[in-house]
Amino acid sequence: MSLQRIAEQAGVSPSTVSRVVNNKHAGKVSEATRRRILDLARDMHYLPNSQAVALATGRPPNTLGLVIPYYSHTFRSFYFSEVSSGVLDTARRRQMDVNLLVHHDDTASGYRRLLAGNRVAGVVLFGDQTNACAISICREAGMPFVVVNPDAASAEVPSVGSDNEGGAYDATRRLIQLGHTQIAFITGPEGRPDAESRYAGYRKALQEAGIALLPALVARGDFSEKGGREAMRRLLAGEPRPTAVFAANDQSAIAAMSVAKRAGLRVPQDIAMIGFDDIPLAQHVQPALTTIHQPIYRMGQCAAEILMARIGSMGNSNRDADVQILRTRLVVRESCGAKRAPQLDA
Amino acid sequence: MSLQRIAEQAGVSPSTVSRVVNNKHAGKVSEATRRRILDLARDMHYLPNSQAVALATGRPPNTLGLVIPYYSHTFRSFYFSEVSSGVLDTARRRQMDVNLLVHHDDTASGYRRLLAGNRVAGVVLFGDQTNACAISICREAGMPFVVVNPDAASAEVPSVGSDNEGGAYDATRRLIQLGHTQIAFITGPEGRPDAESRYAGYRKALQEAGIALLPALVARGDFSEKGGREAMRRLLAGEPRPTAVFAANDQSAIAAMSVAKRAGLRVPQDIAMIGFDDIPLAQHVQPALTTIHQPIYRMGQCAAEILMARIGSMGNSNRDADVQILRTRLVVRESCGAKRAPQLDA
DNA sequence: ATCCTTTAGTCAAGCGCTTGTCCTGGCTGG
DNA sequence: CCAGCCAGGACAAGCGCTTGACTAAAGGAT
Numbered sequence: 001m002s003l004q005r006i007a008e009q010a011g012v013s014p015s016t017v018s019r020v021v022n023n024k025h026a027g028k029v030s031e032a033t034r035r036r037i038l039d040l041a042r043d044m045h046y047l048p049n050s051q052a053v054a055l056a057t058g059r060p061p062n063t064l065g066l067v068i069p070y071y072s073h074t075f076r077s078f079y080f081s082e083v084s085s086g087v088l089d090t091a092r093r094r095q096m097d098v099n100l101l102v103h104h105d106d107t108a109s110g111y112r113r114l115l116a117g118n119r120v121a122g123v124v125l126f127g128d129q130t131n132a133c134a135i136s137i138c139r140e141a142g143m144p145f146v147v148v149n150p151d152a153a154s155a156e157v158p159s160v161g162s163d164n165e166g167g168a169y170d171a172t173r174r175l176i177q178l179g180h181t182q183i184a185f186i187t188g189p190e191g192r193p194d195a196e197s198r199y200a201g202y203r204k205a206l207q208e209a210g211i212a213l214l215p216a217l218v219a220r221g222d223f224s225e226k227g228g229r230e231a232m233r234r235l236l237a238g239e240p241r242p243t244a245v246f247a248a249n250d251q252s253a254i255a256a257m258s259v260a261k262r263a264g265l266r267v268p269q270d271i272a273m274i275g276f277d278d279i280p281l282a283q284h285v286q287p288a289l290t291t292i293h294q295p296i297y298r299m300g301q302c303a304a305e306i307l308m309a310r311i312g313s314m315g316n317s318n319r320d321a322d323v324q325i326l327r328t329r330l331v332v333r334e335s336c337g338a339k340r341a342p343q344l345d346a
Numbered sequence: 347m348s349l350q351r352i353a354e355q356a357g358v359s360p361s362t363v364s365r366v367v368n369n370k371h372a373g374k375v376s377e378a379t380r381r382r383i384l385d386l387a388r389d390m391h392y393l394p395n396s397q398a399v400a401l402a403t404g405r406p407p408n409t410l411g412l413v414i415p416y417y418s419h420t421f422r423s424f425y426f427s428e429v430s431s432g433v434l435d436t437a438r439r440r441q442m443d444v445n446l447l448v449h450h451d452d453t454a455s456g457y458r459r460l461l462a463g464n465r466v467a468g469v470v471l472f473g474d475q476t477n478a479c480a481i482s483i484c485r486e487a488g489m490p491f492v493v494v495n496p497d498a499a500s501a502e503v504p505s506v507g508s509d510n511e512g513g514a515y516d517a518t519r520r521l522i523q524l525g526h527t528q529i530a531f532i533t534g535p536e537g538r539p540d541a542e543s544r545y546a547g548y549r550k551a552l553q554e555a556g557i558a559l560l561p562a563l564v565a566r567g568d569f570s571e572k573g574g575r576e577a578m579r580r581l582l583a584g585e586p587r588p589t590a591v592f593a594a595n596d597q598s599a600i601a602a603m604s605v606a607k608r609a610g611l612r613v614p615q616d617i618a619m620i621g622f623d624d625i626p627l628a629q630h631v632q633p634a635l636t637t638i639h640q641p642i643y644r645m646g647q648c649a650a651e652i653l654m655a656r657i658g659s660m661g662n663s664n665r666d667a668d669v670q671i672l673r674t675r676l677v678v679r680e681s682c683g684a685k686r687a688p689q690l691d692a
Numbered sequence: 693a694t695c696c697t698t699t700a701g702t703c704a705a706g707c708g709c710t711t712g713t714c715c716t717g718g719c720t721g722g
Numbered sequence: 723c724c725a726g727c728c729a730g731g732a733c734a735a736g737c738g739c740t741t742g743a744c745t746a747a748a749g750g751a752t
Contacts, residue, residue: 002708013732018710025711030730045486047462051400052708055737061463068446070438075430081421088416092450099464100414100446104438116393117407118445119465140391348738359702364740371741376700398738401707 001046009044010037017041021048054119063097064307065120069129070102078279079296080126083148086300087124094308096121106130111137122311124303127151127159128194146307146322148299151193158310158322160302164194164276167292167328168201168246171274174290174330175244176209178337180272184217184242186231186252195223198248198276217242221252228252232259244272244336250279250291257285257335268337278331287334295326302326347392355390356383363387367394400465409443410653411466415475416448424625425642426472429494432646433470440654442467452476457483468657470649473497473505474540490656492649492668497539504656504668506648510540510622513638513674514547514592517620520636520676521590522555524683526618530563530588532577532598541569544594544622563588567598574598578605589617590682596621596628596637603631603681614683624677633680641672648672 003021007014012033019025020037040046054061066087074080084100091098101123103114111134115123122144125134128151135157138145150159175183185202188195199218206213216238219231228247232255235242245260247253253275257267265271267287275282278293306322349367353360358379365371366383375383386392400407412433420426430446437444447469449460457480461469468490471480474497481503484491496505521529531548534541545564552559562584565577574593578601581588591606593599599621603613611617613633621628624639652668 004708014709015711015733016731019731022710028730033730047458047487049401049708050463051397051465052737053710054397055395055401055707055739056709056711058737063463070434072431072435075421075427084421085418088448089418092416097463098448100448102434102444102446112393117396117409117443117465119397119463141393350738360739361703361741362701365701368740374700379700395738398707399740401709401737402739402741404707 001044002049003046006037006040006044006046010040012037021046050119060121060311061119062095063099063120064091064304065118065123066098066100067114067123067125067130067134068100068102069106069126070104082296083126083300083303086297086302087304090301090304091308096308108133108137112141115141115143122146122307124148124307127161128192144307144310146303146310148303149194158306160299160306160324160326162294162299162326163328164197165201165204167276167294168198168248169205170201170328170330171246171276171292172202172205175246175272175274175336176205176211178244178272180244181211182217182240182243183211184219184235184245186219186221186228186235186245186247186256188248189222190220195248202246214240216240221248223249223251225251225255228255229259232256236260236263242271244274246274248276250275250277250282250289253289253291254281254285257289267335272336274336283333290333290336291331293329293331295328298326347390348395349392352383352386352390352392356386358383367392396465406467406657407465408441409445409466410437410650411464411469412444412446413460413469413471413476413480414446414448415452415472416450428642429472429646429649432643432648433650436647436650437654442654454479454483458487461487461489468492468653470494470653473507474538490653492653492656494645494649495540504652506645506652506670506672508640508645508672509674510543511547511550513622513640514544514594515551516674516676517592517622517638518548518551521592521618521620521682522551522557524590524618526590527557528563528586528589529557530565530581530591532565532567532574532581532591532593532602534594535568536566541594548592560586562586567594569595569597571597571601574601575605578602582606582609590620591617592620594622596623596625596635599635599637600627600631603635613681618682620682629679636679636682637677639675639677641674644672
């Protein structure tokens with residue numbers, strides 16, 4: 001039902017109808033006409049055509065886009081749901097809507113279509129799952145954006161990440177303080193920046209403590225359970241035997257822990273374990289996994305805030321400060337051998 | 347960057363540019379001009395304005411909308427993720443995009459804004475979490491839609507649900523076949539159609555077997571763990587003591603089971619338990635929960651298919667057949683006392 | 693050379709809405 | 723009694739793009 005149809009019915013011009021339904025220049029329309037138009041609009045189920053409005057006003061929509069690279073388990077992923085929840089809750093507080101733009105076409109033209117085809121004021125991108133070219137497309141298109149978990153290559157973009165290196169450092173440090181010196185590390189997938197940073201944190205802590213980095217104590221994993229299991233088997237078969245294992249993520253850690261237990265080792269008495277991420281499962285395994293908590297929900301919140309700020313200031317200040325690295329937090333549970341939860345000095 | 351700007355630069359009319367970029371009436375444009383325009387478009391980062399295109403063509407977008415009533419745990423819900431995955435996978439197979447329209451404003455005008463403000467060819471609605479008025483708004487607006495898990499009130503709409511009554515019947519029947527006669531039922535929230543249907547299935551099976559329905563064996567729950575726990579306590583305190591409990595959903599069943607165990611009862615020897623839904627947790631509890639599997643993912647698939655069919659036929663045939671009730675399936679695990687998984691004679 | 697057909701475009705209307713400007717009739721005050 | 727002023731509303735341009743209709747020039751057939 002179009003505005004002009006209403007206008008005809010009401011016997012007035014389209015402009016008048018527009019003013020009434022948008023409640024603009026309200027004084028310019030008599031109460032009688034106003035009522036008549038409003039009643040008519042209701043009865044005729046008038047719905048403004050958003051394309052036309054957008055075209056005519058040129059004003060940006062009140063909607064944020066969350067670009068979702070879809071693979072079949074996306075919606076089951078803890079990471080995804082936490083980030084999304086953070087973005088949604090924050091956007092909502094500022095009365096903004098959010099559309100989740102699911103896309104499969106991970107190419108430049110795919111992103112172009114996505115951005116051109118959807119009316120959003122800005123987008124949040126998953127840095128670890130979204131093709132890097134998405135960033136340059138946003139730039140070209142003048143579309144405000146923010147990247148969650150940017151990879152290293154996209155350092156100079158508005159983004160929010162967490163302090164992977166610092167977290168890994170804390171984890172390793174913890175094990176050192178508990179007296180361990182044979183500390184193994186199960187890595188993440190090669191080349192992934194977050195995985196690399198965690199490795200770096202591990203090395204840094206060892207070095208600082210004067211402990212040599214033994215290649216035999218570093219086993220490649222890939223963030224998956226399978227990878228964790230296999231890495232742990234190699235570790236247990238090698239020399240020297242680790243007395244503690246720090247895995248680059250919880251899934252690997254949990255898998256590694258089950259391998260250790262099956263090998264007859266007691267956790268934490270015979271071997272201490274520590275993970276990274278603090279996924280929900282971490283507190284349910286036996287023994288409960290000590291890990292580095294990543295504030296994923298807050299990353300979503302932060303991303304939404306940065307994005308909204310940038311939309312607000314549309315290219316004014318360059319706001320290069322829009323890079324946030326969120327602190328991680330050591331969560332002490334049972335798997336690394338502390339009964340109490342002493343604060344890490346530092 | 348607008349099409350006319352390209353036209354000026356190229357020294358041709360906007361129509362020519364339009365024809366080139368849309369690859370229409372291609373023969374009408376010389377190869378030289380074509381190349382020139384294409385190059386210019388690339389260099390100037392031309393992106394068509396989707397509003398304008400939509401306005402001019404009037405053709406429906408190639409996108410489905412999934413209306414998400416957002417509450418803070420939406421994205422952690424198994425139900426949500428399964429339905430969404432089903433919709434997404436199916437839409438993708440037909441090259442359609444999906445936008446998840448998150449909304450908080452559960453009112454008529456909220457839905458109006460949502461539908462008017464987003465360019466989608468049709469929407470899937472969550473019947474059990476979406477205000478019923480959404481349906482009439484869709485009707486008014488001429489927006490194709492399909493409802494997942496419709497409530498009884500919306501019987502005559504395109505929808506996909508599962509056979510709650512049949513599933514509950516199967517579950518109860520199972521317990522009867524195992525020799526139970528004191529079969530308790532933990533209900534869902536009052537008034538919810540799916541909960542009511544499950545109750546009906548329970549009653550039907552009892553009646554058919556000539557077992558009286560004892561009010562003392564029916565305890566009100568609300569699909570939550572808390573509700574399940576309390577219901578179970580009442581059941582155990584009452585007379586007669588049930589030898590089997592069928593809970594209207596898995597969460598209640600799992601909670602009830604833990605109450606039973608804490609009361610010193612062995613499951614299934616002292617008391618048999620059966621749930622409904624087949625949530626992932628069901629197979630991980632001890633003992634693993636026998637339950638009625640609901641094909642939630644398939645409901646999503648079905649919904650997408652019905653919706654796409656309706657979009658395709660835009661109001662042609664009324665297609666009143668677009669109501670699908672998916673069959674449930676008994677999944678025999680350990681909690682109701684069968685070692686093997688014998689087929690239920692249908 | 694003439695007329696017709698292609699070829700390679702241009703023109704302009706129109707999609708539904710917004711908005712600054714302009715118009716009109718009725719009322720006011722002097 | 724008339725200029726002036728408002729309230730109340732109409733007009734028209736324009737947002738960026740599409741598309742059927744039209745046209746100018748070039749080539750072909752006769």
